[in-house]
Amino acid sequence: MTFKSKIAYTIIVLIAVLTVLFFWVYQGKEEVYQTVAKVMPTHYNGEQFAGSETCIACHQDIYKSHIQTPHFKTSALASPETLKGTFDSSAHGVDLIDAVAKIEQDGEDFYQIITSKSTGKVLDRSRLDIVVGSGVKGQSYLSFNDDFLTQLQVSYFTLTDDFINSPGYPNYKFVRSVTDNCIKCHVTFAKNGDFKGNTNIYERESFMYGIDCERCHGPLKKHVDFRTGQLDQNNIDPVVRIDSLARQLKMDVCVQCHSGLRAIQIKDNPFSFVAGERLDKYAKNYNFGRTQAELDVHGNQYGLLTSSECFKNSDTMTCTTCHDPHQKQRGDAQHFNSKCIECHSSPKELHTAQDFNTSQPTNCISCHMPLFPSQTMMVKLGNDNKETSVDIRTHLIGIYVDGVLQKRR
Ligand code: HEC
Ligand code: HEC
Ligand code: HEC
Ligand code: HEC
Ligand code: HEC
Ligand code: HEC
Ligand code: HEC
Incomplete structure (x- = not known):
């Protein structure tokens, strides 16, 4: 080898090494960020997700308030x-x-x-x-x-x-x-290595974080394509109108995550259920046998609400009677109390003067949906064995005296 070709050879080797090094480092970086969904995943039912950013163009107000919610x-x-x-x-x-x-x-x-x-x-x-x-x-x-x-x-x-x-x-x-049984209530979608969702192996790129529009409304790429003219207008818009569904189907949209653990997967994968279907076809609770009093306040708003006289004696009450799913409403007692009054129009007549001898006569929820310590969200702090727990508002609407539910007369 001449001196010149030696130099050329060295340069080529150096470039090769640098190229390999570059891609190696670059790939390392890639790995750090690979948990962001690059391509929107496809749901088990074959429909593709569009991502909530595509909704902004036409549902801007809902999008803006939705991203402020604890769901998102x-x-x-x-x-x-x-x-x-x-x-x-x-x-x-x-x-x-x-x-x-x-x-x-x-x-x-x-x-x-x-x-x-x-x-x-x-x-x-x-x-x-x-x-x-x-x-x-x-x-x-x-x-x-x-x-x-x-x-x-x-x-x-x-x-x-x-x-x-x-x-x-x-x-x-x-x-x-x-496994899916943990994250199914906290993400919009994730693809498990096993269809039943029982492993902890995931396709990292499939994660859609937060409870986004399409967790409640189902994957909606086709709706977007239809509304942007990319889909043959002879098709029908596949979007499900939740507010026109039957009461139980309407509730089921929320119930998939707010009815306790629902740990028994009867059919398909924990993410398979979509709005408009019957949830009971997919999953069941294992604490069905429990009495009302034992229903814990953590995550089982459905079990508690459906045990209430308000729910049992009305044909229309659902979760969205009181909750706007697109708004952050925690602390807005005035909003919730106004919902009570829509059905109980003259609260004064329902109460003896003595009951209303309080500084907040109109704060219905403070007396009828009182705060209780959660039995599952409890932690031991430090080394002393004292337990501190989170207070959760019960959805068992009723008459309470010193925290004890009074039997209906
Ligand atoms: C190009 C405009 C456009 C885009 C983008 C779009 N939508 Fe829509 N959407 C509409 C129109 C128009 C309707 C029909 C409204 C009506 O009939 O009152 C509609 C209806 C809906 C409905 C049913 C409303 C009802 O009456 O119950 C839902 C839910 C919905 N869209 C969600 C979404 C979501 C989620 C996204 C993003 C993934 C999205 N839309 C993207 C235009 C759009
Ligand atoms: C927690 C579940 C949930 C999430 C998340 C959610 N929605 Fe909804 N959405 C509902 C329900 C339930 C209804 C029907 C409300 C009713 O029954 O009155 C609804 C109704 C709608 C409607 C029709 C009624 C209206 O208010 O105009 C549109 C449009 C809509 N959603 C779009 C969206 C978009 C866009 C997003 C994300 C930015 C989103 N939703 C996120 C549950 C959800
Ligand atoms: C995919 C599971 C899932 C669905 C579907 C769902 N939720 Fe939730 N919801 C959650 C989780 C998880 C939280 C706790 C969010 C947090 O603070 O991290 C929550 C929190 C809430 C809160 C408390 C918000 C706050 O301000 O702290 C309300 C109210 C609520 N959900 C109502 C509903 C209603 C009504 C529906 C149906 C329209 C619904 N959810 C559907 C999982 C879900
Ligand atoms: C069946 C649905 C469901 C499953 C499964 C579930 N969660 Fe939750 N989680 C909820 C709901 C609903 C809330 C809101 C609390 C409530 O009900 O008021 C919540 C609350 C939380 C919170 C507190 C959120 C906040 O902002 O205060 C954390 C943290 C959490 N869950 C972690 C987990 C972890 C970790 C797992 C898996 C081991 C898990 N969850 C499994 C539904 C679920
Ligand atoms: C969709 C209508 C509706 C809404 C909204 C509603 N209720 Fe009721 N409620 C009823 C019906 C119907 C009954 C049973 C008839 C009766 O006792 O008046 C009832 C019964 C009650 C009872 C008697 C319970 C018992 O065990 O005897 C109380 C207390 C009550 N509601 C408080 C409330 C409060 C507080 C709110 C708001 C957080 C509320 N209700 C929202 C329809 C409703
Ligand atoms: C009669 C009105 C009413 C109905 C119906 C109702 N809620 Fe609520 N919900 C409330 C009130 C009031 C609060 C307390 C809000 C606050 O803390 O500011 C609440 C709080 C919550 C919270 C937060 C719990 C906590 O203490 O952290 C969740 C989760 C929730 N509701 C889910 C649901 C679900 C799911 C349904 C349907 C099964 C439902 N709610 C039906 C009135 C209602
Ligand atoms: C200071 C606590 C307190 C407040 C605030 C309160 N209530 Fe009551 N409520 C009671 C008690 C206690 C009873 C049992 C009846 C009685 O002894 O007067 C009752 C009874 C009721 C009943 C059942 C009446 C019957 O005979 O079936 C309804 C419905 C009701 N309240 C609705 C409301 C509404 C709506 C509000 C808000 C405008 C409200 N309450 C505010 C304590 C309260």
Whole structure:
């Protein structure tokens, strides 16, 4: 080889190495962001999702208010914008029997680090990939290990603005696999490696975070195509008009997530149900045998509401009688009380003067839908065994005296 060709050879090798290095680094970067859905996924029923941004053009007001709701914010990629809590050195670790778990920030990324108490050795370092919960009550963290999804040991508890051992976790180092049965109520869509949704292997690109339009309305690419003239106008618009459905079908849109765990999957995958179908064909609760009094207030607004006299004695009451699904309404007592009065037009006559001898005679929900501590959203704080729980408004509308439901006369 001449000197010249040696140089040429070296340059070629160098370029080759740099090219390989570039793609390797670039791919590494790709991996970091691959959890963002690039191409909208296709639902199990063959319909394609359009993504809520395509709705803006025609349903701007609904879109604008929807993105403010806890539904929309109930899951996201973990980032400084989506994570609640303080991650500096003042944040205290979660004390386990044999270790301490802490969340630490590293640039834009966050890691859970579990350190052994006896040896000081780092036992686990997992990145926070997905955050679950808008933070009304708290947030949990999910982490990908390759395509395997797990829930981390630490959660954030809003009431105390602090980190806790995740609800239901033992007080030693533990890893919980995340199957569809966990995330089905917190994302719009995700494709599991197994049709029944029983594994924790996911197609990371298939995730649609948050409870978005198409979680309630079903995948709507065809509706968008139809309305933008890209679909033959002889077709019919496939969009389901929820407000014209029968009462139970209308409720089922909400009930898929607000009736307790509904852990028995009778048919298909946990994401298969779409608006307009009968939910009972797809999933059932295993706590059917429970008496009303035992129905927990966490997540089972359906069971509680349907046990109420208001629901049983009216033909029209559904979740959307009181809730606008596109609005953030927490704390708007005036709105909710106005709904009571639509059916109970002269509340004065319903009450003895004594009952109304209160500073807030018109705050119907404070007496008839009182706050109760949740039995499932309960946490032990620190080392004392005192339990603190979140208060949830019961949907068992009724007459309460000292927190006890009075039997109907
Ligand atoms: C190009 C305009 C356009 C786009 C884009 C569009 N829509 Fe529509 N949508 C309409 C029109 C027009 C109607 C019919 C309104 C009516 O009949 O009152 C409609 C009706 C609907 C309805 C039924 C309303 C009812 O009466 O119950 C829903 C739900 C809906 N759209 C959701 C969506 C969602 C979700 C998206 C985004 C994925 C979307 N739309 C995108 C124009 C559009
Ligand atoms: C059957 C549906 C369902 C399943 C399954 C479910 N959740 Fe939830 N989750 C809810 C609902 C509904 C709420 C809102 C609380 C309520 O009912 O008032 C909630 C609340 C939460 C919150 C608090 C959110 C906030 O902003 O305060 C977190 C965190 C959470 N869930 C995490 C999880 C994790 C982790 C799993 C899996 C192990 C899971 N959930 C499984 C329905 C579900
Ligand atoms: C939590 C479930 C849920 C989500 C999320 C949701 N919707 Fe709806 N939407 C409903 C229900 C339920 C109705 C019917 C309301 C009724 O019965 O009065 C409805 C009605 C509508 C209607 C017709 C009535 C109206 O208010 O004009 C349109 C259009 C619509 N939704 C579009 C959207 C768009 C666009 C998004 C996302 C930006 C969205 N929805 C997100 C549940 C939802
Ligand atoms: C895909 C599951 C899912 C569906 C469908 C769903 N919800 Fe929810 N809902 C949730 C979860 C999860 C939360 C907790 C959100 C959070 O704070 O992270 C929630 C929270 C709420 C809240 C509390 C909001 C707040 O301000 O804290 C209300 C009210 C509610 N849902 C009503 C409804 C109604 C009404 C429907 C039907 C139109 C419905 N949901 C459909 C899962 C669902
Ligand atoms: C869709 C109509 C409707 C709405 C909305 C409604 N109710 Fe009722 N409610 C009824 C009917 C019907 C009954 C049974 C007849 C009766 O006792 O007046 C009832 C019964 C009651 C009872 C007696 C319960 C018992 O166990 O004896 C109370 C208390 C009550 N409602 C309070 C409320 C409050 C508070 C609200 C608002 C959060 C509300 N209702 C919203 C229709 C409604
Ligand atoms: C009679 C009116 C009424 C009906 C019907 C109703 N809700 Fe509610 N809901 C309320 C009120 C009032 C609150 C408390 C709002 C607040 O905290 O500001 C509430 C709160 C909630 C919350 C938050 C719970 C909490 O304490 O964090 C959820 C979730 C919810 N409703 C879901 C539903 C679902 C699902 C249905 C149908 C099965 C339904 N609601 C039907 C009046 C109603
Ligand atoms: C300070 C607590 C309190 C407030 C606020 C309150 N109620 Fe009541 N309500 C009661 C009690 C207690 C009863 C049982 C009847 C009695 O002893 O007067 C009752 C009874 C009722 C009944 C059943 C009457 C019957 O005989 O079947 C209805 C319906 C009702 N209230 C609706 C409302 C509505 C609507 C509002 C809001 C405008 C409201 N209440 C505000 C405490 C309250």
